[in-house]
Amino acid sequence: MPELDPFEARLTRAVRAFADRAETRVDPISVADQAIGHRRFASLSWLGHTVPVPVSILLIVGLLLALIAWSAAVGGPWGDRTSIAPLQVATATPSETTAPAPTATPQPSTDGVGEEQVAGTGRFSIVDAGTSVRVGAVTQVRGYVASAVDTMNDPRVTGTGTLRLSIDIFAGVGSEWGTCRLENADGAWEGSVSGGSWNDGEASAVTGWLVGSGAYAGWTYYIDIRSSGLQTELSGVIYPGSPPARQSPEAR
Amino acid sequence: MANTSIRLAAAGDTVEFARIVAAHHADMVRVAYVVSGGRQDLADDAVQAAWVIAWRKLGSLRDPERLKAWLISVAANEARQLCRRQRRLAAVEIDVGVHDSAGSDLADRAEELDLERAIGHLSVDDRALLALRYEAGLDSSEIGALARRPAATIRWRLARLVSRLRKELADA
Numbered sequence: 001m002p003e004l005d006p007f008e009a010r011l012t013r014a015v016r017a018f019a020d021r022a023e024t025r026v027d028p029i030s031v032a033d034q035a036i037g038h039r040r041f042a043s044l045s046w047l048g049h050t051v052p053v054p055v056s057i058l059l060i061v062g063l064l065l066a067l068i069a070w071s072a073a074v075g076g077p078w079g080d081r082t083s084i085a086p087l088q089v090a091t092a093t094p095s096e097t098t099a100p101a102p103t104a105t106p107q108p109s110t111d112g113v114g115e116e117q118v119a120g121t122g123r124f125s126i127v128d129a130g131t132s133v134r135v136g137a138v139t140q141v142r143g144y145v146a147s148a149v150d151t152m153n154d155p156r157v158t159g160t161g162t163l164r165l166s167i168d169i170f171a172g173v174g175s176e177w178g179t180c181r182l183e184n185a186d187g188a189w190e191g192s193v194s195g196g197s198w199n200d201g202e203a204s205a206v207t208g209w210l211v212g213s214g215a216y217a218g219w220t221y222y223i224d225i226r227s228s229g230l231q232t233e234l235s236g237v238i239y240p241g242s243p244p245a246r247q248s249p250e251a252r
Numbered sequence: 253m254a255n256t257s258i259r260l261a262a263a264g265d266t267v268e269f270a271r272i273v274a275a276h277h278a279d280m281v282r283v284a285y286v287v288s289g290g291r292q293d294l295a296d297d298a299v300q301a302a303w304v305i306a307w308r309k310l311g312s313l314r315d316p317e318r319l320k321a322w323l324i325s326v327a328a329n330e331a332r333q334l335c336r337r338q339r340r341l342a343a344v345e346i347d348v349g350v351h352d353s354a355g356s357d358l359a360d361r362a363e364e365l366d367l368e369r370a371i372g373h374l375s376v377d378d379r380a381l382l383a384l385r386y387e388a389g390l391d392s393s394e395i396g397a398l399a400r401r402p403a404a405t406i407r408w409r410l411a412r413l414v415s416r417l418r419k420e421l422a423d424a
Contacts, residue, residue, distance in 0.1 A: 007418055008386075014367035015286060015386040022285035023292055024278035031277060032270035035303035137333055171301075 110154040115239050120152030122225060122232045141167040150182060150234055157221055157238065159184030163193070173198045176206055180223065187214025189221045191243065203228045209243030255316040262311035269307060276320055277303075279388065280327035286383035287331035289372050294338065298331035305330070324388045325398035328380045335376040370420050378413050385410055 110116045133140045148161040161182035168175045177194035193208030204227045212219040220243050223236040260268040280302060284295035305326050313322055371382060384390045384398075392410060396403035 008414060011367060011382075011414065011417065012386040014365075015371060015382055018290065018368050018371055019282035019286050019383070019387050021290065022282050022295060024281045026273075026277050026281075028270045028274035028277060031300065031303055032266060032273045032307075034300060035273075035307045036266055036269065137337070 112155045115237070116154055116156075117235075117237050118152050118154040118157050118221075119233070119235045120150060120158070122151075122234045123149045137170065139169040141165075141169065144178075148182070152234060154238065155184070156186070156216060157182065157189065157223075157236070165193075174204070176204065180208055180210060182210065182221075182223075187212060187216040189213075189216060189223075193223070193225070195225070211243065258310060258313060258316045258319060261307075262313075269310075272306075272319070273303060276323045279320065280323055283324050283383045283387055284327045284331040286371070286387055287328050287376060287380045288335055289374075289376070289379060294334050295331060298334050299327050301330045301334075302327040321388070321390055321394055321398060324390075325384065325395075328384055332376050332380050366421055367417065370417055374413075381406070381409060381413060 110118065131142050133142070144165045144167060146163045146165075148163055150158055150161060152158045159182055161180060163178065163180050165176050165178035174197040176197060177192070179191065180193045181188060181190040183189070189210035189212050191208050191210035193206050195204060195206030197204035204225075206225045208223055210221040210223055212221065219238055219240055221236055221238050222243075223234065226233050226235075257268050257271060261272055277299065280299045281295050284298040284302075285292065288294040288298065302323065306323060313319060371379060374382070381395070384395050385392075390398070392406040393403040395401075396406045399406070
């Protein structure tokens with residue numbers, strides 16, 4: 001710092017005396033751990049850009065890779081009942097986490113016809129982490145794409161899918177919206193989804209109405225995706241007809 | 253050494269990152285504390301948020317020699333944003349207690365106390381400028397580079413701020 005005039009020298013002492021009252025002792029490991037380890041939106045280098053990525057997604061990537069290896073080796077948890085299509089996992093996306101092979105939650109199978117309440121699990125992997133822009137206090141993630149493998153108790157909603165999301169990340173919570181497409185050999189489901197995340201992103205809930213095509217034309221799949229830590233639970237209903245119109249409940 | 257440490261931390265080495273935290277956390281808290289007008293909780297939150305940003309963006313730091321200045325400016329910026337969100341700060345009482353003044357001239361100490369009170373009542377932007385200049389010891393060019401503003405603008409703002417404080421003390 002260049003030489004200061006007497007007033008500035010006193011100003012410097014005053015500012016430093018003010019700062020002296022701050023409590024600066026800290027456990028650096030705890031601070032670092034909070035910055036790194038307990039946030040859903042960790043950093044990931046994508047095409048030379050650092051972007052925040054949901055930690056739960058990174059964990060799921062690890063699970064997914066283990067699942068693929070398991071499926072290739074011994075047929076995985078589904079045996080001969082379900083055929084999983086090859087995944088379009090971006091090779092540039094690193095997996096920061098390794099995890100043990102998952103155990104599929106057994107679900108009572110449906111007869112696969114008519115109206116149905118469905119449940120199962122989803123496995124997601126990042127295809128494109130998108131772009132991340134900080135606007136004031138909000139981090140805006142755009143163009144985020146994940147592929148999914150949904151294993152449900154109903155074959156109509158078991159298959160591979162693509163989730164495209166925009167995410168606004170605030171302090172501790174996030175708002176997410178986009179589209180979801182799920183397909184298998186008989187047809188596809190597609191529609192918009194939206195939801196939120198909390199607990200620094202450790203938990204999230206996204207729901208939406210997906211419209212059927214192919215063998216599922218004329219049917220709607222209401223999907224509820226709930227993630228908490230490593231678990232992504234899927235549930236919903238399949239019913240004949242269209243998604244509800246976005247208008248007042250009294251409208252017909 | 254610093255270069256290696258930053259490169260390792262940017263590549264995901266959490267131990268190196270913790271070492272960087274240990275080396276710079278106190279300086280960041282001191283600056284954030286001044287910017288926040290003496291709010292310890294706000295300063296702590298701002299610095300924690302700054303570390304999250306640092307972890308994400310450490311790899312983008314072009315000049316490792318500027319690590320400390322960069323971290324301090326990130327902490328100051330986070331503190332400014334937190335202050336703006338908490339408008340009630342405008343009414344915060346600034347605690348300027350009488351501290352150990354042994355060995356210092358009483359008249360000088362009284363003026364410094366007046367200065368501390370004046371600092372507490374500045375706008376958050378002015379406190380950020382004071383903190384970066386007089387606590388962190390950055391010059392106008394460095395502050396300008398970090399704030400992406402011309403150094404001349406920073407010099408002009410600093411000169412105006414110092415002149416105002418000088419006048420306030422003279423009128424007191």
